[in-house]
Amino acid sequence: MPLSRLDRQIAFLVEADKLKNTIRATELCDNSRYENSAEHSWHLTLYALVLADQAGPDVDLPLVIKMLILHDLVEIDAGDNPIFGDLDHTAIEEQEKRAADRIFGLLPDDLRDSFRAIWDEFEAAHTPSAQFAKSLDRFQPPIQNLQSGGGSWVDFEVTEQQIQERVGSKIARGAPALWEYARTRIAEFFAANAGK
Amino acid sequence: MPLSRLDRQIAFLVEADKLKNTIRATELCDNSRYENSAEHSWHLTLYALVLADQAGPDVDLPLVIKMLILHDLVEIDAGDNPIFGDLDHTAIEEQEKRAADRIFGLLPDDLRDSFRAIWDEFEAAHTPSAQFAKSLDRFQPPIQNLQSGGGSWVDFEVTEQQIQERVGSKIARGAPALWEYARTRIAEFFAANAGK
Numbered sequence: 001m002p003l004s005r006l007d008r009q010i011a012f013l014v015e016a017d018k019l020k021n022t023i024r025a026t027e028l029c030d031n032s033r034y035e036n037s038a039e040h041s042w043h044l045t046l047y048a049l050v051l052a053d054q055a056g057p058d059v060d061l062p063l064v065i066k067m068l069i070l071h072d073l074v075e076i077d078a079g080d081n082p083i084f085g086d087l088d089h090t091a092i093e094e095q096e097k098r099a100a101d102r103i104f105g106l107l108p109d110d111l112r113d114s115f116r117a118i119w120d121e122f123e124a125a126h127t128p129s130a131q132f133a134k135s136l137d138r139f140q141p142p143i144q145n146l147q148s149g150g151g152s153w154v155d156f157e158v159t160e161q162q163i164q165e166r167v168g169s170k171i172a173r174g175a176p177a178l179w180e181y182a183r184t185r186i187a188e189f190f191a192a193n194a195g196k
Numbered sequence: 197m198p199l200s201r202l203d204r205q206i207a208f209l210v211e212a213d214k215l216k217n218t219i220r221a222t223e224l225c226d227n228s229r230y231e232n233s234a235e236h237s238w239h240l241t242l243y244a245l246v247l248a249d250q251a252g253p254d255v256d257l258p259l260v261i262k263m264l265i266l267h268d269l270v271e272i273d274a275g276d277n278p279i280f281g282d283l284d285h286t287a288i289e290e291q292e293k294r295a296a297d298r299i300f301g302l303l304p305d306d307l308r309d310s311f312r313a314i315w316d317e318f319e320a321a322h323t324p325s326a327q328f329a330k331s332l333d334r335f336q337p338p339i340q341n342l343q344s345g346g347g348s349w350v351d352f353e354v355t356e357q358q359i360q361e362r363v364g365s366k367i368a369r370g371a372p373a374l375w376e377y378a379r380t381r382i383a384e385f386f387a388a389n390a391g392k
């Protein structure tokens with residue numbers, strides 16, 4: 001017997017539960033453990049609600065929130081790729097596209113297509129909404145690292161210059177005032193921890 | 197020096213990180229550990245996107261998603277109160293209201309007031325949007341329990357009748373077809389596990 005529409009919706013939601021077991025390079029603010037991609041995604045939706053006043057006039061906030069809910073689901077298959085790791089971007093992109101095919105493919109066709117379009121828009125980062133969503137995704141880890149005593153910056157022996165290049169440029173693109181906020185505090189952190 | 201608007205927004209987002217350490221009575225689908233309230237909140241926003249076709253005509257889906265993002269923040273202070281536990285509802289309500297005062301009070305006044313209004317609407321469960329959000333909040337744990345071999349039903353020695361009373365009535369109120377779906381599968385689960 002073919003699966004009903006509701007069976008397919010539930011099968012997708014059960015599969016999505018696995019994102020709670022995808023571990024990121026960022027630690028919780030209290031330094032107690034590494035964050036998983038599901039709770040990270042929730043935190044980003046809260047960032048979007050709280051920092052909505054940082055979005056430009058062409059940003060569609062409900063769409064941003066949908067992007068943030070969906071953006072990491074591909075990590076169920078592809079895993080998290082830490083931004084300061086040694087990354088093969090072409091290979092990761094291929095792997096994440098295969099993951100999107102499989103995971104969104106569990107859904108009824110209409111939902112598969114609409115979710116995939118939202119994820120593709122986020123990944124392409126050409127629209128104001130996607131750029132703002134990407135800015136939040138890059139802004140949250142430095143905020144956690146500043147709280148947890150360095151977090152992934154310490155683990156990956158990251159320099160202030162690398163943060164500027166890999167993180168700062170992307171935060172600044174969609175939310176310039178947030179990068180200004182983070183940049184100052186990152187500079188203070190590195191000054192205070194120089195030579196440690 | 198008084199905190200800037202952005203300082204207060206970030207202070208709230210850092211405080212919200214603690215929800216990742218609030219442990220619920222529900223296990224992950226793979227039975228590996230208990231779920232925390234942050235990843236649960238993310239999962240519910242995904243339930244809302246996937247099951248939007250179960251919402252009645254007067255449901256405002258973007259508002260439902262905001263409710264689900266915010267609904268458990270009070271648990272940072274009040275903890276999770278398992279639905280099958282021995283609960284003092286008046287005491288819990290008072291504790292959660294004090295938590296809402298403190299946690300939303302970290303925000304700039306405009307955000308504090310708008311978030312509190314959304315949380316109050318969810319808690320009161322009088323509007324179609326709040327009733328649908330509550331239905332999803334009650335529907336997700338049985339789906340997890342069916343996957344994990346019983347989960348909180350086993351831990352709390354719950355009967356099928358108790359699920360009907362404490363969970364079924366609330367799912368059915370906002371999303372009757374979802375309760376029909378869950379009810380059938382719960383009956384099969386209890387029939388298969390009778391006497392075990």
